[in-house]
Amino acid sequence: MNFALSDDHRMLRDSARAFLDEEVNLQPLLKRGATVEQVDYLGMWGKIAELGWPSLIVPEAYQGLGMSCLDLAMILQEMGRALLPCPISGALAGVWSILKGGSEAQKERLLPMAVTGDLKLALAVCDADGTCDGPASDARATADGDDWRLNGSKAFVVDAAAADMIVVAAENGGRRGLYLVDATAAGVEIELLRWRDTTRQLCNVRFANASAELIAADDAEIWPWIKDRLLLVLSAENAGGLQKVLEMSTEYAKQRMAFGRPIGANQAIKHGLAETFGLVECSNAAVLYAAWMLSEAQPSASLAATMAKAYTSDAYRKATHQNIQVFGAIGFTWEMTNHLYFKRARANAEMLGGTAELRSHVIDLLMREAA
Amino acid sequence: MDFDLPKDDDPRRLDVRAWFERHPNPTGRELFAAGYVVPHWPRPWGLDADTELQLIIDDEIKRAGLPAPSSVNPVAINNCAQSLLTHGTPEQQARFLPPALSYEEGWCMLFSEPSGGSDLGGLRTSAQREGDHYVVRGQKIWTSNAHTSKIGVLVARTDPTASKHAGLSQFLIDMDAPGVTVRPIQDMTGAAHEYNEVFLDDVRVPADRLLGKEGEGWRLSNLQLQTERAALSKPGAVWGQGPSARDLVKALIQTGHIDDPGVRDEAAQLYIEGELLRLLAYRALTDRMNATPSGPEAAVRKMLAAPHGQRLLDLAKRVQGQGGLVEGEEIFPLPNESRHLFDNWDYAFWFSPAVTLGVGTQEILKNVLGERLLGLPRDVDPTAKGPWIDTQRPELKPAN
């Protein structure tokens, strides 16, 4: 056992940070009405594809780098820190879906294209009521000879508008399965949501007899595996953003003067930031632990991922609010990045289950263990 | 990064377990000779143990039904004795370490005074050099275990003309020396005799009982408060001992209280926090193995662990309703292997207000964290500069 980061992991993290510091400029987003289009959403995809990020989690057999969730977590934290506007979350979700659910032929056909960045994927799993666990679904699949047809809709789909192909969780005969549609095919309609977190694109997708390819007829064993990884993605983003927000508040508290001294000399501020430091420490531990558990396919990996998402979500929400309070009125303006972090925190906290739901699931898992 | 804990059939574990089978009721001296009291210390005191071996030894001590060494002689083992390795003379090491680490001489910490505990640097007890002795005059308070200790780690002022922090020195004094009077203080739990007042009236302390050099008292005291050993086995609610969040969830499941949605949500939060604190404790251990010195990071864990413990004991008490208010009733299941007073949920709850006071109050910890880790400006201390003695005369107090 060794609870310290290895030098390799440190290097991976540092090089990701250096790249993102250089490349990500959120300035154009700091205007009411601006969207990810203004911050080179798709251009950024090309740049990270050059770095090989889309290939990290793809096994070498499909021309990927075959790295682990722990390796990935190093980069995810930095993406969260930078609020990287880029359709990578959807791409990861899509790749995991095909990796876990697809046939050998499908993997051989699709994954090498995902690796080079030529194929952008997304995963449509949530329904309009916010649930995502199946087996019910607002989208239905029906057989049409060897082909499949999708009807209905999916909601809150991350990065669907940027995707070339979308993996859709649709119901057929009481089971929920995974189906692949071409995002530009007839009968696929993608509507951008006015998502409060403007560093990301979320969409509703409607299907009208859209032609689809079967990935897996029953996702009951597949979806939980994917979901644990998506919980890790959100947790790692949360932890990275949390760290950044603490740095922002601390720096400001040292510089902003009131009553003849820096505001950070006051205990109300100082102690609040000390508490946030505690949240950062725990969030990092939660993320690394979950990432390691997933990498090692440990039996409690699901518990660890659920705990990480629940903990980091609360922590991130709290710290991003504090980050507005510490800045005073300037922190409440659209022209500062404070609100981008606040909104990212609020959004991440609700995606794939709010904290109350996740915590209830933690107790379920513990009761199952105890029984 | 590797979170794997040593397995049940780890050969080193089997060795340690075999030792405990051969020594079912080991004396402190036997435990010390085996290196099990401070395994992470260098030889001959410990085993130079790495993190895994330490965890194994901790587990096996617990498994053998023995109390953790750190709870038997906490002041020596958690806080102070390690200073002898770095600042003690070879004679001091030979005189004090073996009996302390064999549980034969209990130690206590003579730091806090009636005039204040947080502002340790402002203490008033004096130690004046007279020939080959120091003569100590003053009063200490809140001294845990003073009544059962042979050795007191004393911080006293050797130079009143130096600034408040620079004029302090540390001594290892005999608690049975003439002039030392110990009086018990009844704490609010009403159950145990936890702490004491200690009066020091012209106590003659041989000069070779000075630890380190004159003027090093402030640094040593701070180091000792930080080196408190990572509470390994479980993040117990009371300074690492007593019930943990895992025990709480188990008990709430057993009693059915978990079916209340509010309780369920709080319990899950506490469980998650408890697991994360466990990870931080392991990481601190790894850091020490990697020779990263324990610094203000220890304050982070204490800042998180103390209120976590209070909240978990609070929930345990609340679910009992009025029944939890009757003295002597223990209607909540005890953790399996209870051998310490803190393992009693009821006692632990009534004790819990102390955990954000002792070993640095919550407020002081947040100051330390904010100032040393985040680099925020220091709190104002008008008494920090100039000769300490001047700050004691109101008419001469520096005007801020």
Ligand SMILES: Cc1cc2nc3c(=O)[nH]c(=O)nc-3n(C[C@H](O)[C@H](O)[C@H](O)COP(=O)(O)OP(=O)(O)OC[C@H]3O[C@@H](n4cnc5c(N)ncnc54)[C@H](O)[C@@H]3O)c2cc1C
């Ligand atoms: C169970 C128990 C066992 C103990 N055992 C020992 C022992 O063995 N040896 C020993 O020497 N001491 C011991 N102590 C004493 C302990 O170290 C002190 O209680 C502690 O340092 C606080 O000092 P005080 O009680 O004088 O409170 P004070 O220092 O008077 O503080 C009172 C309150 O003011 C707050 N405060 C003080 N300064 C500041 C500041 N700058 N900013 C914000 N808030 C501030 C404190 O946080 C606290 O809430 C023990 C205490 C307890 C409860």
